[in-house]
Amino acid sequence: MSGFDNNPFAEPVDVNPFQDPSVTQVTNTSADGIGEYNPFTAGALDGHRTVPLSATSQPAVLQTTVEPSPQASVASGQAELLRQQAELERKAAELERKEQELRDRDAARGKENNWPPLPKFLPIKPCFYQDFNEEIPVEYQRVCKMMYYLWMYHSVTLFLNLLACLVYFTVSTQNGVDFGLSILWFILFTPVAFVCWYRPVYKAFKSDSSFSFFFFFFIFSFQVIVYIIQSVGIPGWGNRC
Structure with missing residues (x-):
C-alpha cells in the first residue's frame, strides 16, 4: 500500500543519482588517492632511479666533410698554374742555354767545308759544307x-x-x-x-x-x-x- 501513500499532487522531489552514498564514497576515495600521489617526490623516485647519460655513453658526433670554398679552389688552381709555368720557363731557359753553348762552340771551332772531298795535299780546298x-x-x-x-x-x-x-x-x-x-x-x-x-x-x-x-x-x-x-x-x- 506504499504506492498509495505518495501524494501524486505533491511537488516532485529532485533525485540526484550521484548523491547516492555508495557512489559518493567511491569517488571521494579515488580523488583522495590521486591528490596524495606526487610522482616527483623523493619517495616516488626511490624505485625509479635514472642513470646519467654521460655515465653510460658518449654523445654521438656527426663527422662532416669540409668542402673547400670556391675562392680556395681558384687560389689552389692559380698556384698550380704558376708552378707549372715556372717549371716550363726553367726548362726553356735550360734549353736556350744549351743551344747557346752549341752555337758558341760551333762559332769557336768553325765549320770547315767538306765537299767535294778532296785530298789534303791538293791546293784546292772544298767549297761547300754538307752534313x-x-x-x-x-x-x-x-x-x-x-x-x-x-x-x-x-x-x-x-x-x-x-x-x-x-x-x-x-x-x-x-x-x-x-x-x-x-x-x-x-x-x-x-x-x-x-x-x-x-x-x-x-x-x-x-x-x-x-x-x-x-x-x-x-x-x-x-x-x-x-x-x-x-x-x-x-x-x-x-x-x-
Missing part, C-alpha cells in the same frame, strides 16, 4: 739524300756519255763534234746541276725556305727538258749514251 744528319731535319733526310743520289747519277751518266763519244770518235773521226760536245756537257752540267738545283733543294730542306724551293723547281724543270733531249740521241748533239 745531312746535322743540318737536315730527320723527316727530310731521306728525300734530300735521294736528290743527292740523283745528281750523282746525272754526273755518272754524263761521264759514260763522254766515254761512248770517245769510242765513236776513235772509230770514226767524223764523230769529233759529238766527242767535243760530250766533254762540254760533262764539264758544264755536272757543277751547274750541283749549284743550280741540288744546293737550292738542300738549303730548302735545311731552312724551310720557299724561295729555295721555287728556285729548285724552276731550274730542275729546265734540267728535265735537257734530259729528254739527251735521251733522244740527236746526231751532232754530243749524245751517244
